Amino acid sequence: MANLDLVQALDGVMKGRFATRFYIDRPVSHGTIRDILDAARYAPSGANIQPWRVYVLAGAVKAEICRDIVATHAAEAAHHASEYTYYAPSLPDLYQSRKQAFGRIFYGSLGIAQDDLRGRAAQTAKNYDFFGAPVGLIFTLDRRLEKGSWLDLGMFLQNVMLAAKVRGLDTCPQETLAKYHRVLRRHLPIAAEDVVVCGMALGVCDAAAVATRGVMERASVEAFASFHGFEAPRAHDQGE
Numbered sequence: 001m002a003n004l005d006l007v008q009a010l011d012g013v014m015k016g017r018f019a020t021r022f023y024i025d026r027p028v029s030h031g032t033i034r035d036i037l038d039a040a041r042y043a044p045s046g047a048n049i050q051p052w053r054v055y056v057l058a059g060a061v062k063a064e065i066c067r068d069i070v071a072t073h074a075a076e077a078a079h080h081a082s083e084y085t086y087y088a089p090s091l092p093d094l095y096q097s098r099k100q101a102f103g104r105i106f107y108g109s110l111g112i113a114q115d116d117l118r119g120r121a122a123q124t125a126k127n128y129d130f131f132g133a134p135v136g137l138i139f140t141l142d143r144r145l146e147k148g149s150w151l152d153l154g155m156f157l158q159n160v161m162l163a164a165k166v167r168g169l170d171t172c173p174q175e176t177l178a179k180y181h182r183v184l185r186r187h188l189p190i191a192a193e194d195v196v197v198c199g200m201a202l203g204v205c206d207a208a209a210v211a212t213r214g215v216m217e218r219a220s221v222e223a224f225a226s227f228h229g230f231e232a233p234r235a236h237d238q239g240e
């Protein structure tokens with residue numbers, strides 16, 4: 001029997017999370033982050049190998065790392081690259097059109113015109129100080145692991161974001177930080193066998209984020225799911 005309060009609460013958290021790119025200047029305690037990770041570690045993983053590793057950055061250490069990345073990005077962005085490819089070089093039409101829609105909606109929500117290359121670059125650069133969030137997380141994975149372990153890490157990432165959300169904190173996952181893995185390695189004891197997969201900003205959402213809150217639409221269930229072996233749905237089956 002479904003616990004309707006819990007259903008509503010959990011659905012609300014999943015639907016309410018969004019990539020937050022504006023934060024207020026309020027610290028998040030070590031204890032809170034530890035609690036979030038303590039919940040997130042219950043993510044499932046194939047054969048329970050729990051492949052995730054995370055570096056949690058705050059205060060002077062985060063500031064120093066961000067300074068280095070921001071400066072590197074300004075001076076020599078072309079000389080840095082992620083150790084893995086996030087997007088297929090040639091996206092199938094459906095995904096390419098969604099990616100283009102993302103660009104339109106995202107920059108539109110920030111008041112940046114599509115052809116404003118400087119504005120877009122300035123927005124990208126904000127990633128490198130975690131959009132001003134008080135906490136930055138860096139997620140790594142052993143490069144000897146296979147795609148299955150990347151699934152596992154994805155589940156862990158989502159757990160972190162939801163555990164943060166229920167604590168009144170917002171997040172933005174950031175693959176673009178993987179580009180500066182060499183800079184990150186100067187500051188953090190990232191093992192040579194580990195790949196920097198992504199970063200994540202975490203903190204209290206600033207009111208400025210309201211314009212971008214929940215602007216990314218999702219395809220309907222019918223667009224990606226097909227049902228087999230069910231009786232024809234009746235109206236009152238909804239939300240059963």
Ligand SMILES: Cc1cc2nc3c(=O)[nH]c(=O)nc-3n(C[C@H](O)[C@H](O)[C@H](O)COP(=O)(O)O)c2cc1C
Nearest residue numbers: 017018019102127172173174175176177198214216
């Ligand atoms: C693994 C991953 C990496 C991402 N990397 C970035 C990033 O580097 N910078 C950024 O601004 N947003 C990044 N995003 C956020 C996505 O753009 C965002 O999740 C997507 O547009 C859907 O919007 P929503 O999360 O606000 O619903 C990333 C999301 C994921 C899941």
